[in-house]
Amino acid sequence: MADILDGKETAASLEKVLRARLAALREKHYEPKLAVILAGNSKPSAMYAAFMQKVAKGYGIESEIFRESEDITEEELGSLITDLSHDREITGILMMMPLPAGIDSEKMIALINPDKDVDGLTDTNAGRLFAGKDGLFGCTPRAVMAILDHYGINPDGKKAVIIGRSNVIGKPVSLMLLKKNATVTICHSHTKNLKEITREADILVAALGHAGAVTADMVKPGAVVIDVGINRVNGKTVGDVDYEPVSRVAGAITPVPGGVGSVTTAMVIENIITAGEKQAK
Numbered sequence: 001m002a003d004i005l006d007g008k009e010t011a012a013s014l015e016k017v018l019r020a021r022l023a024a025l026r027e028k029h030y031e032p033k034l035a036v037i038l039a040g041n042s043k044p045s046a047m048y049a050a051f052m053q054k055v056a057k058g059y060g061i062e063s064e065i066f067r068e069s070e071d072i073t074e075e076e077l078g079s080l081i082t083d084l085s086h087d088r089e090i091t092g093i094l095m096m097m098p099l100p101a102g103i104d105s106e107k108m109i110a111l112i113n114p115d116k117d118v119d120g121l122t123d124t125n126a127g128r129l130f131a132g133k134d135g136l137f138g139c140t141p142r143a144v145m146a147i148l149d150h151y152g153i154n155p156d157g158k159k160a161v162i163i164g165r166s167n168v169i170g171k172p173v174s175l176m177l178l179k180k181n182a183t184v185t186i187c188h189s190h191t192k193n194l195k196e197i198t199r200e201a202d203i204l205v206a207a208l209g210h211a212g213a214v215t216a217d218m219v220k221p222g223a224v225v226i227d228v229g230i231n232r233v234n235g236k237t238v239g240d241v242d243y244e245p246v247s248r249v250a251g252a253i254t255p256v257p258g259g260v261g262s263v264t265t266a267m268v269i270e271n272i273i274t275a276g277e278k279q280a281k
């Protein structure tokens with residue numbers, strides 16, 4: 001039976017360090033504040049925004065959710081983002097994706113001040129990640145790395161296979177694993193012989209957004225399986241991995257819920273602190 005890679009335990013282990021960094025910020029009389037932009041009526045986004053606000057409150061970090069209707073115009077959303085980007089009171093901006101249909105997301109993301117881009121959406125931060133530099137990077141990919149780190153799973157020299165190539169998860173995770181000297185393969189909908197490739201993985205990251213898509217016959221015995229999926233099936237949150245059978249083959253596995261998702265919010269907190277440390281100077 002696979003070892004459980006527990007997201008709640010990982011997040012709890014990060015808490016001490018994050019609180020210490022926050023205290024140091026407050027000694028400099030800097031009070032971080034998070035702006036969450038929730039445009040439209042995506043349920044997962046509303047749930048996550050509320051969850052994020054609760055976690056921020058737990059750290060004593062003020063946050064404000066800017067709820068905007070589904071029919072907000074690009075001009076209105078653009079001016080909100082621009083105002084928040086210039087507002088010295090605001091440390092970080094978390095814009096929930098996806099945005100309402102008809103809004104040009106790239107255009108809106110480009111208006112976010114990169115130094116406040118706590119979800120690593122801007123080209124500036126994507127470029128920094130690409131170049132192996134420091135920056136503010138996406139919280140879900142960083143949650144994957146935090147779990148590996150917490151459990152002492154060193155990607156160096158390992159075969160890492162990522163299924164999914166989204167800008168939000170698949171691509172950033174592969175770059176972060178590459179930076180830790182893994183040998184990285186990115187699979188996607190056009191990949192042939194997917195099973196042969198995934199069965200070679202020492203570390204398999206499922207980020208394709210299909211419930212139960214990763215089955216036991218796709219996993220090398222003893223492999224580390226990281227499930228980034230957040231799918232709602234019959235009102236339950238399930239991952240991209242067919243959990244029961246895969247946990248009998250894998251060496252270690254993240255559950256959903258209670259895995260990557262539970263660490264994502266801690267990664268937002270960390271990015272707010274990092275942004276604050278830069279702004280407090």
Ligand SMILES: Nc1nc(=O)c2c([nH]1)NC[C@@H]1CN(c3ccc(C(=O)N[C@@H](CCC(=O)O)C(=O)O)cc3)C=[N+]21
Pocket residue numbers: 007044045048051094095096097098119139140230237256257258259260261262263264265
């Ligand atoms: N710019 C942007 N960044 C995001 O990271 C982003 C987003 N937009 N839009 C919405 C999705 C959704 N999302 C979740 C993250 C964690 C949980 C989470 O914590 N889930 C818990 C509990 C889930 C449950 O029990 O239902 C868990 O997996 O343990 C859920 C949903 C981030 N999102």
